[in-house]
Structure formats: structure tokens, C-alpha cells
Amino acid sequence: MSLFLSTLIVGLLLFALGLALLSNHSIVTSTLKGFPRSNTATVLLFGSAALWFLYNIWHLSMADFGEFRVLLFIFFSIVALLSFFYVPDFLAVRGLASLILLAAGPLLASAFMRYELPQRHALVGLVYVLIFAALWLGAQPWRMRDFLEWLFRGTGRSRVVGACAAVYGLVLVAISFTY
Numbered sequence: 298m299s300l301f302l303s304t305l306i307v308g309l310l311l312f313a314l315g316l317a318l319l320s321n322h323s324i325v326t327s328t329l330k331g332f333p334r335s336n337t338a339t340v341l342l343f344g345s346a347a348l349w350f351l352y353n354i355w356h357l358s359m360a361d362f363g364e365f366r367v368l369l370f371i372f373f374s375i376v377a378l379l380s381f382f383y384v385p386d387f388l389a390v391r392g393l394a395s396l397i398l399l400a401a402g403p404l405l406a407s408a409f410m411r412y413e414l415p416q417r418h419a420l421v422g423l424v425y426v427l428i429f430a431a432l433w434l435g436a437q438p439w440r441m442r443d444f445l446e447w448l449f450r451g452t453g454r455s456r457v458v459g460a461c462a463a464v465y466g467l468v469l470v471a472i473s474f475t476y
Contacts, residue, residue, distance in 0.1 A: 303403065303407040308467070311466030319459035333442045343389065350377075390434055390435075393434070
């Protein structure tokens with residue numbers, strides 16, 4: 298993935314999230330409040346993360362335990378399947394955290410060794426903040442519920458966070474066209 302495309306995609310996603318929060322619409326509010334325990338979000342996010350992870354396992358090189366990839370694939374497939382039944386609480390949050398961690402690799406790789414472009418730090422800095430948040434939420438997923446309750450306690454908080462996200466998304470979109 299090119300640096301232009303990765304910065305553009307992250308910027309557009311952040312802008313869309315910011316607009317959704319700025320709208321303060323009841324559908325957005327109820328969807329985000331119900332997100333941590335949503336079965337639909339669990340299937341979409343955790344299922345996608347599990348498939349992406351299993352794809353990475355299947356394509357391991359011989360230097361990276363490639364001779365055991367079939368065993369690893371079977372083991373992690375069973376773990377992912379059993380997670381839906383034995384650890385269903387906040388699995389959507391863990392799926393989102395896993396997707397963030399999996400997406401961080403290609404995003405950071407697109408900016409790797411591009412020292413002539415200092416504006417890449419806008420993307421790289423955000424990715425590292427998201428990695429930290431994903432690790433924290435993966436270990437303590439109920440914190441997402443607490444954050445969303447805090448965010449929607451008043452209308453002003455969600456709008457301020459939405460405005461910040463939308464503005465930073467626009468900044469990333471603008472930066473993507475400077476490469």
C-alpha cells in the first residue's frame with residue numbers, strides 16, 4: 298500500500314467518524330453505546346480480525362515457523378471459533394483492537410524509510426496512538442463502554458470529539474495529496 302493511499306484511507310475514516318459524532322443523531326448514539334456488546338459488531342469485527350490473522354498465519358515464511366503453519370492455522374482457528382462461545386463479552390471491542398493492530402503493520406510499512414517526507418509523522422503518530430489504545434482496550438475492553446458512557450453523558454463532549462476527529466481527518470486527507 299502506498300503512503301498516499303494509507304494516509305487518504307485513514308483520513309477519510311477519521312473524517313467519517315468525526316461527522317457521525319458531530320451529527321449527534323440518536324441512531325449514531327445508540328449504535329455506539331451498544332457497540333461493546335453488539336453481536337453484529339462481534340461477528341463483523343472479530344470475524345474479520347480472525348480471518349486476517351489466519352491469512353497471515355497461512356502465509357508465514359519458513360523462517361517464521363512456516364513448517365508449522367498448518368498446525369498453527371488449525372489451533373488459532375479453533376481458538377477463534379471457541380471465543381465466540383466462551384468469551385462473548387466485549388468481543389466486538391477485542392475485534393476492533395485486533396483489526397487496529399493488524400492494520401497498523403501495513404500503515405507503518407507505507408511510511409517506513411520515507412525520511413524525505415516529514416508530513417508522514419501525522420499518520421505515523423496517529424497509528425502509534427491507536428496501537429496504544431488497541432493494546433489497552435484489548436486487555437481491558439470494558440473501558441470502551443466506560444468511555445462511551447462518558448462521551449455521551451452530555452451532547453457537548455461527543456461534538457467536541459467529533460469535531461477534533463473530523464478536522465484531523467481533513468488534515469490527513471490534505472497531507473495525502475502532498476506526497
